[in-house]
Amino acid sequence: MTKARVTVIDIAKAAGVSKSTVSLVLQGSSLVNEGTRSKVNAVMRELGYVYNRGAANLRQASAKSRIVGVVVNDLTNGFFAELAVGVDMVVQSAGFVQFLSNTGESIDRQREVVASMREHGISGLIVSPARATDAADFKPLVAAGIPVVVVVRSLPGAKVSSIVSDNRAGMMSAVKHLAGLGHKRIAFLGGFPDTAVFDDRLAGYRSGVEAAGLDYHEELVISSAPSRAGGVEAIGKAIALGRRPTAAVCFNDAVAFGVCDGLRARRLEPGADFAVVGFDDVIEAQTAVPALTTVSVDPQGIGRRGAQMLLKQINAGKAEAETVTTAVRLVVRESCGAGKTAPARAGKSAKSKQDAE
Amino acid sequence: MTKARVTVIDIAKAAGVSKSTVSLVLQGSSLVNEGTRSKVNAVMRELGYVYNRGAANLRQASAKSRIVGVVVNDLTNGFFAELAVGVDMVVQSAGFVQFLSNTGESIDRQREVVASMREHGISGLIVSPARATDAADFKPLVAAGIPVVVVVRSLPGAKVSSIVSDNRAGMMSAVKHLAGLGHKRIAFLGGFPDTAVFDDRLAGYRSGVEAAGLDYHEELVISSAPSRAGGVEAIGKAIALGRRPTAAVCFNDAVAFGVCDGLRARRLEPGADFAVVGFDDVIEAQTAVPALTTVSVDPQGIGRRGAQMLLKQINAGKAEAETVTTAVRLVVRESCGAGKTAPARAGKSAKSKQDAE
DNA sequence: ACAGATATTTGGAACGTTCCAATTCTGTCA
DNA sequence: TGACAGAATTGGAACGTTCCAAATATCTGT
Incomplete structure (x- = not known):
């Protein structure tokens, strides 16, 4: 309803001081007398003054x-x-x-x-x-x-x-963990190859593979969009390989979720039949079923x-x-097959385990 | 490195016009001569001028x-x-x-x-x-x-x-769809009762039940936290009922996922043994297994x-x-039991978002 | 070449704040 | 009482833009 904006001058007029004083109050300066300050503040509240940062910025840096x-x-x-x-x-x-x-x-x-x-x-x-x-x-x-x-x-x-x-270290620890569980063929799934992050993570993967005494095979690196859909696509290709992998580290959690979807669509249970590790540790990672083992990036x-x-x-x-x-940190949950044996999900397809655990 | 800001006046000076003209150019006014305009624009580019919206806002509304x-x-x-x-x-x-x-x-x-x-x-x-x-x-x-x-x-x-x-209409269409599939006892699961959204959805449920010529039973309305865990809890109570329902509409997708978890834990297959419908159509709904029938809110x-x-x-x-x-729209997928009868599909979602990091 | 248009351009005066230098108001001390 | 220091206050003058009214330039047709 009030047509015009309330300005520092209106406040000054109403409080019986100068606009400079009001400005001082606004900035919480210690130069202004305590009585004046509270009076000005009262008037400001009363008139519904709103500070105009635009004007202030004009003057200040x-x-x-x-x-x-x-x-x-x-x-x-x-x-x-x-x-x-x-x-x-x-x-x-x-x-x-x-x-x-x-x-x-x-x-x-x-x-x-x-x-x-x-x-x-x-x-x-x-x-x-x-x-x-x-x-x-x-x-x-x-x-x-x-x-x-x-x-x-x-x-x-x-x-x-x-x-x-620390993308390298994170991916490396993921691979080492899978290798420690006995996996010999570990795939790297998802991500666009032309990015620095991809390069770092792939380098970490490679280091991990070599540190575990395994061979690095190019065919096990399958890039795709770094999304859920990309994950579905990548795991499809991975499974179609002659000697199929038994585990995968994924470019990120979205890919990992897609990989789980793709596995289930082929009647493979992530965690039990195929180990999956993500990267990022997004919120859903801990509540998903199975809970996602992933590298926590925070x-x-x-x-x-x-x-x-x-x-x-x-x-x-x-x-x-x-x-x-x-720093990043590997969070071990269920999807890698090593999790706390806990949520023994009843009615799980009892497929023959391959070599995990 | 240039210490001082480049202003409209600098531009004016360099282009040999007045600041007013530069301002006109800035605003794309048709009053200014084509030649002048391009010259001013050139100078602006050359000097690396950046518009100061703060100052402009001071003048304008x-x-x-x-x-x-x-x-x-x-x-x-x-x-x-x-x-x-x-x-x-x-x-x-x-x-x-x-x-x-x-x-x-x-x-x-x-x-x-x-x-x-x-x-x-x-x-x-x-x-x-x-x-x-x-x-x-x-x-x-x-x-x-x-x-x-x-x-x-x-x-x-x-x-x-x-x-x-349109929470009412959405829930109503979900119920009608289930009734059309032959379900007689349809539960409403999840959600906190003290919210407006809950009230609307419940009202829609009731309308749907009545529109389908079924009876409304209070016992079939089971509230819980609107989360995955809440869904598990709610379906547990539902199954414990004397005459157990054969289908459920859920407060939201999170609850629906929990319901699926709870069903599987009891050796019931969502979609086949019990129909589940969610609400929201979150992204995971389309890639989950089984894909979730849900009300798309967009x-x-x-x-x-x-x-x-x-x-x-x-x-x-x-x-x-x-x-x-x-408007909302029921998206029929698999979890309601009406989906394509061949669930052995790679859940390829058409959506190829590029959510890289 | 001239009135009357029309097309362009142009100096201020805002806008609401902060900052500076200068002023007024308190005491305090000799 | 007067001088002086500090505390508190205060008028402009910016800041970078837009807007207005007015000025100037460029065309018309005769």
């Missing part, structure tokens, strides 16, 4: 906008959703808000949203770059003094901070950590690029 | 900020994540950006983020209200002329637009629709509260 941009590839993927939640947590409690957008792996869209965010004066950016992102893409940002933190996928060449999980932790890193740089005023790789 | 706020209850929940993606789609292609926050059902946090969004001058707000949100909470917003669209959960009493799915569609509604109101400049209930 953009570092004070208290907006951080967050760009992810696919919110629908639990991994990124959790990442965003992690970021939101620390960002919110620091009094910032987040601009969140997802690119759907489209590099054009990424450019668009980043540009838009810039126009809105973000104080910093956390981004999981879309595939084939050019390292130079974020150059203008850092040149303008806007800190950038790259998460999940590293961006070699760009001199920005980044925080990725996406929310990455989000929190990335946000902290970003805030630090924002406050420091200068962006000193640092790279962090976060 | 807040409706022009091109920011929409989105608040959801739990991003980690695939339902809300998809909703957000839907919103982002239309919002982004309309040249807006979204401020996204999640409240985790905390009403205090909700208040905080909404206040913060307001300070940043959002042009509109899409919100799935946290439980126990007061209808008056959004009063100040609409009073300030900021359109609000409530999604998923309606907010009776608040005179804002809302868009919810959260992404709700997001898109809500965003469109909001944009319309923003452009109209006035918020005329309208309420929309979106």
Whole structure:
């Protein structure tokens, strides 16, 4: 109903002080007398004043906008959703808000949203770059003094901070675990071959295989879309092989779920008839049936950590690029066949076990 | 490295025109000569100009900020994540950006983020209200002329637009379908009784039962937590009944999955020995074994629709509260026993999303 | 070549805040 | 009482844009 906006001047007038004083109160300055302060605050409440950050940002440096941009590839993927939640947590409690957008792996869209965010004066950016992102893409940002933190996928060449999980070590431990259970033919399923993450995980797989004294066979590496559907597809190919594998490490949990689906469709029970290990440890991994053995990446932790890193740089005023790789941890559940023998699911197809356990 | 920001005045100076002309170019006005326009554009590109929306918003109405706020209850929940993606789609292609926050059902946090969004001058707000949100909470917003669209959960009493799915009709069609397959005793499983959504779905169940010429028995309504575990619990109680049901509609897909688990634990095969229908059509519904017959709610569609509604109101400049209930659609798969009789299929989902990380 | 259009361009004056330098108000001490 | 230090307050002048009214340039037809 009130037509005009309530401004700092209205407050000043109503409280019988100057706009400068009101501004001081707004910023919690210690210069202002306690009595005046409370009076001003009272008037503000009474008139329903809302602070206009836009106007403030105009005057102050953009570092004070208290907006951080967050760009992810696919919110629908639990991994990124959790990442965003992690970021939101620390960002919110620091009094910032987040601009969140997802690119759907489209590099054009990424450019668009980043540009838009810039126009809105973000104080910093956390981004999981879309595939084939050019390292130079974020150059203008850092040149303008806007800190950038790259998460999940590293961006070699760009001199920005980044925080990725230890993909090599994670995959290696997964393979070793399966080998320890007696598996000799272990497949690597899913993922697009042209990404850094894929390379890292594949390298970890290879190291694991060799460390276990097994041979590395190219045919056991079957790439596919890193999605549930991709998992179904990949396990199909794997089973069609002459000497079929008895276990698989998957590019991520989505693929692993797809692999389980594919197995069941062929009347094979994941865990019992074929060992499956995922990567990420998304929330569903622990409640799925069978519960998924997977490499826990703690996406929310990455989000929190990335946000902290970003805030630090924002406050420091200068962006000193640092790279962090976060530790991962194999979480053994049921789908690898080694889990706590616990949920002895009755009525399970009693197939002949191959060689697991 | 360039220390100072490039402003419209710098551009003007470099292009040999006035700042007003540059502004006109910025706004794509048809008043400016074609030659001048391209020259100005060239200079802007050359100097690396970035538009300062903050300054612009200061001058223009807040409706022009091109920011929409989105608040959801739990991003980690695939339902809300998809909703957000839907919103982002239309919002982004309309040249807006979204401020996204999640409240985790905390009403205090909700208040905080909404206040913060307001300070940043959002042009509109899409919100799935946290439980126990007061209808008056959004009063100040609409009073300030900021359109609000409530999604998923309606907010009776608040005179804002809302868009919810047709829970009644959905549940009704599910029941009718089961009755059409010859089931006489159909249970309603899962969900907390004190929510509006529960009431709607239960009402739909009842209508369906009566429309099919069956009797409504209170004992067949078994509430529980709306989760997988709740489903296991509920089906346990259902089977313990004197005259046990032969089919069930479930509060949501999570419950339905739990019901399937519980059935199998009792050596009953979902689909063959007992018909199960879910609600929501989450992504896993199509790839699960057996594939889940369920009521498709299309959260992404709700997001898109809500965003469109909001944009319309923003452009109209006035918020005329309208309420929309979106159509839902029964998706018949295997778990109701009516699916393709040959369940030995690779669950190849047509959806080839690329959810990489 | 000139009036009257029409097409382009252009200086300010906002917008709501912060910041700086300057001012007024308190005491306090000699 | 006057001078002085500190505490508290206060008028502008920015910040980078848009908008308005007004000015100038470019065409028309005669």
